[in-house]
Amino acid sequence: MSLTELHLALLAGAPRHGYDIKQEHDAWFPDSRPLPFGQVYATLARLQRDGLAEVVETRVDGGPERTVYALTDAGDERLRAWLTEPAPPTGTGAEEIVRKTIAALHTGIDVQGHVARQRAVHLRRMRELGQVPPGASPAERLVREHLIAHLDADLRWLDLATDLLRSSPTPPERTHS
Amino acid sequence: MNPPTLTLSAVSHTYGRTQALRDATLSVAPGEVVAVTGPSGCGKSTLLLLAAGVLRAQSGRVTVAGTELSGVDDTARALVRRRSIGLVLQFGQLVPDLPVRDNVALPLLLEGHPAADARAAADGWLDRVGLAVGPDTLPSELSGGQAQLAAAARALVHGPALLLADEPTASLDTRSGRALLDLMLATTVAAGGAVLLVTHDNTVAARADREVRLRDGVIEHEVALS
Ligand SMILES: Nc1ncnc2c1ncn2[C@@H]1O[C@H](COP(=O)(O)OP(=O)(O)OP(=O)(O)O)[C@@H](O)[C@H]1O
Ligand SMILES: [Mg+2]
Numbered sequence: 001m002s003l004t005e006l007h008l009a010l011l012a013g014a015p016r017h018g019y020d021i022k023q024e025h026d027a028w029f030p031d032s033r034p035l036p037f038g039q040v041y042a043t044l045a046r047l048q049r050d051g052l053a054e055v056v057e058t059r060v061d062g063g064p065e066r067t068v069y070a071l072t073d074a075g076d077e078r079l080r081a082w083l084t085e086p087a088p089p090t091g092t093g094a095e096e097i098v099r100k101t102i103a104a105l106h107t108g109i110d111v112q113g114h115v116a117r118q119r120a121v122h123l124r125r126m127r128e129l130g131q132v133p134p135g136a137s138p139a140e141r142l143v144r145e146h147l148i149a150h151l152d153a154d155l156r157w158l159d160l161a162t163d164l165l166r167s168s169p170t171p172p173e174r175t176h177s
Numbered sequence: 178m179n180p181p182t183l184t185l186s187a188v189s190h191t192y193g194r195t196q197a198l199r200d201a202t203l204s205v206a207p208g209e210v211v212a213v214t215g216p217s218g219c220g221k222s223t224l225l226l227l228a229a230g231v232l233r234a235q236s237g238r239v240t241v242a243g244t245e246l247s248g249v250d251d252t253a254r255a256l257v258r259r260r261s262i263g264l265v266l267q268f269g270q271l272v273p274d275l276p277v278r279d280n281v282a283l284p285l286l287l288e289g290h291p292a293a294d295a296r297a298a299a300d301g302w303l304d305r306v307g308l309a310v311g312p313d314t315l316p317s318e319l320s321g322g323q324a325q326l327a328a329a330a331r332a333l334v335h336g337p338a339l340l341l342a343d344e345p346t347a348s349l350d351t352r353s354g355r356a357l358l359d360l361m362l363a364t365t366v367a368a369g370g371a372v373l374l375v376t377h378d379n380t381v382a383a384r385a386d387r388e389v390r391l392r393d394g395v396i397e398h399e400v401a402l403s
Contacts, residue, residue: 116398119388123402126383148380155379163216 005082007043008052008075015056015070018044029143044069052078097154105165115162122151179207180243182339182371183228188237190223197223199394200237205371207338210362212385213375220394221375222267225343228373229264230254242338259287263332263365265342267375269324271316277327278303278312284335302330305360307353321348329357333364340365343375358384 010021010028018040025035044067047053052075057068071079097118104114129144129151136144181204190198198220205211213221226232227239230246239246242261246254258264263284271280278299279286285295296312303310308326316324325348332340340361346354362384365372374385382388386403389396 112397116390116400119390119398120400120402123379123383123388123400126380127402130380130383148383152379159216 002082003039003043004047004052005079007040007047008071008079008082011053011069011071011075012079015068017059017066017068019066027140030140047075051075097158101158101161105161111162111166115158118158119155122155126151181206181240182242183373184238184240185224185228186238186240188224188227188234188239190220190227190232190235192223197394198227201391201396202237203389203396203399205339205373207369207371208366209387210366210372210374210385211387211389212382213373213389213391214377214379214382215391215397217377219391221377221391222343223394224391225341225373225375228339229262229341230258231264259284260335261338263335263337263340263342265325265328265332265340265345267343267347269321269328269348271319271324271327271331273316275316276312277308277310277314277316277319280316281327281330281334283331288335298334299330302334303327306330306357322350322353325349326353326357329361333361336368336370337365338370340370340372342372344377345374346376346378346381354381 006025007021010016010024016024018037021044022035022037022040025040044053048055048069051072053069054072055067056070059066059068100114101118103109104111126148129148132141132144184204185201188198188201189196201220201224203211213224215221223232227234228241230239230241234247238248241257244253244257244261246257249257271277272283275283278296281299281302282292282295285298286292290298303326306326306329308323308330310319310327316327319327325345329342329345332342342361345361346358349357358381362372372385374381376382383402386401388398388400388402390398390400
């Protein structure tokens, strides 16, 4: 999990406090689980301990006290190093569809229903992601495109898996050696 | 609720000994977009050609904009096709001897619109799909993708109640394909038209309100997407 580097990236634009970081994260990744506050604060504390971020200000404007963090030079270096490495060439979060499909094909339990339901949720999500809100930044569009491409890949894999395994005379068995 | 623009009831079709479509039942309401998907050879184009009245249903009924196609003669069927249907075939078929611009104007020319008006409308649609051609450019001078753009313009020029499109963006790059799809869906749906879209591209199917999945000539499932 590259949450550390992700927090560094969220701090790279400008010094921010925890609430800002959470908001920014959730805007960057409309598809992922909202970032829990607890996690943000724990990560910031770790970044500070490791010299990757520092406290630049403590604001008290009427409301609760807010600690503003900024990237240190070491943090900036670490972020850049991370961005130099390509991401592993794996689909994101595709394990569940693989598990369910393989289980459906092995057991033969409602394969057709599984395909229909899986296609429906995937296509609906692709449809939603394709409806880009007016005024969305190019970066948000690109994040959406990335998600759409992954969902498309899942569906193509689903086609291939059902075709291959349905046309084989017997369901695949574990091979004993 | 308005009556469906297109209805297929238990439609089957056989080529020689190949049963390409068996007992297909589906309908598309005005303003609705339905995607027909499925692997190669599953019968998608056959279904579309039956809906267009290009193929005659060997059994079952096909109704377009209130006319049952199998219940009328060839002339009446051709009339429904001309007036109510915009058809984009899989390989963007254009009339080879006719300039591209006249190909696009054809649905209006056949309806007896003055040639100057029909050509002006054609120019407007060529412009909207983003295809720049001269007045004498022939279909043979177009790339595959450009022919698809022209075929789409021809299908939209007369504001059809039913748009039937077979892999309409298959020869286009992602961006041009998406722009064309946006144009086809937006203009047809805004005018209350119905769209039947044949595709094996999930990103295209995801634009529909409903997916109808074919497999070996049989409708395997139908799911709502909106
Ligand atoms: N004119 C024809 N003569 C004989 N057989 C045909 C003809 N057209 C189609 N077929 C057969 O009917 C079946 C369905 O073909 P169809 O063209 O409808 O499939 P499709 O789903 O559109 O495929 P693709 O995704 O490759 O375009 C196939 O088995 C095909 O070989
Ligand atoms: Mg076809």
